[in-house]
Amino acid sequence: MNVKTRFAPSPTGFLHVGGARTAFYSWLYAKHTGGKFVLRIEDTDIERCTQEAINAIIEGMQWLNLEWDEGPYYQTKRFDRYNAVVEQLLAENKAYKCYASKELLNEIRKEQIAFGTKPRYDAYHPRVIAANTEATESSLFCVRFRNPKEGSVVFNDKIRGHITVANSELDDLIIRRTDGTPTYNFCVVVDDWDMKITQVVRGEDHINNTPRQINIYKAIGAPLPEFAHCSMILGDDGTKLSKRHGAVSVMQYRDEGYLPQAVLNYLIRLGWSYGDQEIFSLEEMISLFSLEAVSKSASAFDADKLLWLNNHYIRSLEPKYIAKYLQWHLDKKEINTSNGPVITDVIQLVGERCNTLIELAEQSRYFYQDFENFEDFETDAAKTYLQPAAKEALELALNKVKTLHSWTTENLHTVIVDICNELELAMSKVGMPLRVAVTRQSQSPSVDAVMMLVGKTRVITRIEQALTFISQYEVQ
Incomplete structure (x- = not known):
């Protein structure tokens, strides 16, 4: 049997979590069996269906990388x-x-x-x-x-x-209907017949439709597909998943800084399992997935678990993959990466600390943005670390980095160690003022690695700005 599955949403709203899981299970089954996956837009409810919703569904599928082999087909074009x-x-x-x-x-x-x-x-x-x-x-x-x-x-x-x-x-x-338009339950059957669908994967809310549709299949002489009805997804409070749980659309997860790989890994576990394994590569998902292993019990959506997965993938996926999705957030924050380090190097350095791409974009800002105002300093960080006591260490650092010929992380680390030794200061008394001077904040990866990526010109300028800030602090 040549397997052929389909995802057939009604475009009356966005692609929500439940619909995305159904689409993913259908896609996975097709990939697992070497079959084909069809996208069909069931838009016979002309009053409620909108082009905006169609666009949102397609955008959501594309963002999740759930590519279809056929379609999208539109029921309104098949009357x-x-x-x-x-x-x-x-x-x-x-x-x-x-x-x-x-x-x-x-x-x-x-x-x-x-x-x-x-x-x-x-x-x-x-x-x-x-x-x-x-x-x-x-x-x-x-x-x-x-x-x-x-x-x-x-x-x-x-x-x-x-x-x-x-x-x-x-x-x-x-x-x-009396206006001549065909109805959902009928169109579905004709479509599945014409498109040679062999497996129908959908939500349990369609169980009541299935017996009616089976009788129509038989009446028109169409072969019966196999059916698989997925249980509903509940919120963490045990009630039906809704907007108050944060489930508006799949694209909201893009907007909130999630990677599609993390969302897919989370979706597959909302009803399917393989032992105690939590993290799966896409190849593993395709290889291991089966409809028989999908639970008929309702699943509970856990936002903290999704965030944990997202952090895992930011830390473990290839920086090139992450950069593809990070760019959207960088553009939204108007962070121009053309004048600065290669973004994949920044991701490697900063990514481990970030749960979302929004955080990663914000943590990337100081590598590319030139600061002009003292307001750019994190207030508490500046008050704590850019005090007159830090002036001598920063002045010595400025002189040393100006004459540093080979701008490497190792050489910058040596500069910081030399300053500590010459002034008999603890590492924190040198590293923290430098960190605040260069990044404008108190939290960052190792300051020598940060300085290396920020670049010599910007580091010199920022230390000079920090010294100016301290001078004004002394005057006060």
């Missing part, structure tokens, strides 16, 4: 195909025209609720029969699928196991 199948079903008496108005059906539903019966469409209700009998050629009608009345729908879900639903529990669903 002729759907209508042809509707007409086929009408001709075979597997579907029928229903003239009962929405208002009439709402009245019947209220009656059913009042009598304690299950509210549902009833083709044999006297008022529905009367509406169909009294209809004229100009009367509005929808088309309903003639669902089997006997027997059961039985299928084996790859995640949830054996599922049986009696046909008596299913009503005759609408497959084409």
